[in-house]
Amino acid sequence: MRLRIPRPRSLAGQLFAVQAVLIAVVVAGYALFTYVSDRHQAEDAARRQVLAVAGSVADAPSVRTAIGTDDPSARLQPYALRVTADTGVDFITIMDPRGIRWTHPHPDEIGRKFLGHIAEARRGTSFTETYTGTLGASVRAVVPVEDDGKVVGLVSAGIRVEAISERVEGQVTALVGWAAGALALGAVGSYVVNARLRRHTHGMNATELSRMHDYHQAALHAVREGLLMLDGRFRVALINDGGRELLGVAGDVVGRPVADLGLPASLTGALLASEPRVDEVHPTADRVLVVNTSPVSGGERRGTVVTLRDVTELQSLMGELDSERGFVQALRSQAHEAANRLHTVVSLIELGRAEEAVEFATAELELAQALTDQVVAAVSEPVLAALLLGKTAQANERGVELVVSADGRVDDGLLPAGLPARDLVTVLGNLIDNAVDAAQGSTGARVTVTACTRRAPGERGELVLRVADTGGGVDPAQADLLFRRGYSTKPAGPGGRGLGLALVRQAVLRHQGTLTVGESDGGRGAVFEVRLPLGEPARAPRDAVTGGVV
Numbered sequence: 001m002r003l004r005i006p007r008p009r010s011l012a013g014q015l016f017a018v019q020a021v022l023i024a025v026v027v028a029g030y031a032l033f034t035y036v037s038d039r040h041q042a043e044d045a046a047r048r049q050v051l052a053v054a055g056s057v058a059d060a061p062s063v064r065t066a067i068g069t070d071d072p073s074a075r076l077q078p079y080a081l082r083v084t085a086d087t088g089v090d091f092i093t094i095m096d097p098r099g100i101r102w103t104h105p106h107p108d109e110i111g112r113k114f115l116g117h118i119a120e121a122r123r124g125t126s127f128t129e130t131y132t133g134t135l136g137a138s139v140r141a142v143v144p145v146e147d148d149g150k151v152v153g154l155v156s157a158g159i160r161v162e163a164i165s166e167r168v169e170g171q172v173t174a175l176v177g178w179a180a181g182a183l184a185l186g187a188v189g190s191y192v193v194n195a196r197l198r199r200h201t202h203g204m205n206a207t208e209l210s211r212m213h214d215y216h217q218a219a220l221h222a223v224r225e226g227l228l229m230l231d232g233r234f235r236v237a238l239i240n241d242g243g244r245e246l247l248g249v250a251g252d253v254v255g256r257p258v259a260d261l262g263l264p265a266s267l268t269g270a271l272l273a274s275e276p277r278v279d280e281v282h283p284t285a286d287r288v289l290v291v292n293t294s295p296v297s298g299g300e301r302r303g304t305v306v307t308l309r310d311v312t313e314l315q316s317l318m319g320e321l322d323s324e325r326g327f328v329q330a331l332r333s334q335a336h337e338a339a340n341r342l343h344t345v346v347s348l349i350e351l352g353r354a355e356e357a358v359e360f361a362t363a364e365l366e367l368a369q370a371l372t373d374q375v376v377a378a379v380s381e382p383v384l385a386a387l388l389l390g391k392t393a394q395a396n397e398r399g400v401e402l403v404v405s406a407d408g409r410v411d412d413g414l415l416p417a418g419l420p421a422r423d424l425v426t427v428l429g430n431l432i433d434n435a436v437d438a439a440q441g442s443t444g445a446r447v448t449v450t451a452c453t454r455r456a457p458g459e460r461g462e463l464v465l466r467v468a469d470t471g472g473g474v475d476p477a478q479a480d481l482l483f484r485r486g487y488s489t490k491p492a493g494p495g496g497r498g499l500g501l502a503l504v505r506q507a508v509l510r511h512q513g514t515l516t517v518g519e520s521d522g523g524r525g526a527v528f529e530v531r532l533p534l535g536e537p538a539r540a541p542r543d544a545v546t547g548g549v550v
Helices: 011-059 060-069 070-089 161-201 207-223 241-247 265-272 312-350 354-378 380-395 421-439 500-510
Strands: 091-095 127-133 136-147 148-159 228-229 237-238 277-284 286-297 301-310 401-404 446-454 463-471 514-519 527-532
Touching: 011 070, 011 091, 011 127, 011 136, 011 148, 011 161, 060 070, 060 136, 060 148, 060 514, 136 161, 148 161, 228 241, 237 241, 241 301, 265 277, 265 286, 265 354, 277 500, 312 354, 380 401, 380 421, 380 446, 421 446, 421 500, 421 527, 500 514, 500 527
Parallel strands: 401 446
Antiparallel strands: 091 148, 127 136, 136 148, 228 237, 228 301, 277 286, 286 301, 446 463, 463 527, 514 527
8 A cells, every 4th residue: 555645734724724723822821811810800809799798787787786685586587688688698697706696598507606717806807718618618708796896796798609600600601702703703814814825825835935946046047048027116026147147237236126227228118118028139238138028917017027138149140141141142143244244255256256355354354353452452451351342242233332432541460359350340231231221222322431540659549430321311310319229210121120220339339439420521421430449459560550531
C-alpha cells in the first residue's frame, strides 16, 4: 500500500486555523475571568445585603419590645418569616445573647443553639462570615440588638452559597452565549479574510510561496533581457539587472516615476502608454531597444509589464545588409547596362566599324574610372570610399546625382580606432539615404557629400561630414522632430520609417559629436552636418593632414 504524505495546508488555511484557535482562547479566557470576577462580586453583594437586612431587623423597635416579653418566639417568628420573604434572604435568625434561637425557617430548630460564631457580636460588633449551618453553606451577617447600650439579643441574616452560585451560573450561561456568538462571528470574519487571501495566493502554502519567491529572484538575475514592472501610477515596482543595464539607470529606482528616469521622450511615451506596444524599436543614448509592453489588469489597471531587448548590433547589421542589398541592386542594374553596351560594341564590330566600337567602349571605361577617381581623390579612407561608390550607384538608379565634393579630404589611416567603421556607415549611409529620399523627383535632383578632417597642431581634430540635397528643405519648427524615433515626412514603408536619423543622432552622441540641420546654399533643400571629435589616429597618415572648407 502506497503511503500518501499529506499536502501542507495552504497559507490561508493555516492562518484561518491560527485565528480560530486564538479567538477561542481569548473568548474562553475572558469567560473564565468573568466567571471568577462575577462570583467574587456576587459574594460581596450578598455580604452587603445580609448585613443591611440584619442591621434593619436589629434596629427595629418591635424586635426590642418582643425580646422583653415572656415568649419572644411568638411575636418574632412571624416577623422574621415575613422579612425573609420580603428581602430575598434565605433565613433570618433572632437569638438571645447565648445563641439560643427564637426564630428559624424550620420551626423545629427554635430553641436550639445557633451554629456559627457569635462572640464578636456579643461584644457589640457586627460582622459577616461564610459558614455551614443547618441550611448548608451560607454567607451570613451577625448583628447585635442593643437596648440602653446592653446587648439583649443577636440577629443573623444569610444567603445560601448555592443560591449565589445559581445566580453566577445564570450570568455565565448568558456570557457563554455571547462568547459563542463572538467566536462564530470571528470565525466567519476569519474565513472571509482568508478566502480573499486564498484567492491572492492561489491556494499556495508558505513553503510554495517561499520557493516561488526564490525562483522569481533567480529568474530576474538570470534573464539577460530587460524586465521592468510599473505600478498603476507608472512608478517602478521592479527592475532586473538587464533592465538597469539596457536603460542606463543606477541606484535605487524602485518607487520612482518612469518619467523621472531621464529616458528618451519616445521611450518614455511608450512606457506611459495605456495600450500595449509590440516590438517597437526605440533608440537610447547608446543602444537600440525593442520594447514590448503589456498592461496588467484585474477589473482595473494595476500596472504594466515591460520587456526590453538590445538590438543595437542587429540594427547595425541590418543597416549594412540594406547597403549590401543596394549594392547588389546597383550591380545588377550595371550588369544589365554593361550587357547592353557589350551588345552595342559587338554589333559595331559586326558592322565593320571597329574604331567606333573601341571609342564607345573606351568612353564607358573612362566614365566609370573618372567616378572612382573622383571619390578616392576626395576620400581615400576605404570604408567611406566604398560606401560613397555604392551610394552613388544607388542614387543614379533612383534618378538622383550624387556628387562627392572635391573641397574635402579624408586620408586612409587618419581615423582613430575609437571611431569604428560601422558607426561611420551608420551616420553617413543614413544621411545619404535621407537626402536621396528628399531629392528624388525634384528638378535637377542632386545630393552633395563633403567629408573632411580638421586638425590644428597640438590639438584634437574633428571629422566633418556634410550632406546637402535639392529637396523641399526642412521646416525650422520640425528640425528637432526629424531625429525622433518614428518621425518621417514620407509614407511608411514595409519596415517603417523614422529610425535612420534617430540612429544617426545616437551614434553622434555616443562619440560626443554634434549634429545640425539647416538650409543649403541658395535656400533650396536641406543640409545635414555632423562633427565627430578625433583622438589619436589609428596610424600615422602617409601625407600631411589637410583640412577642407565645409
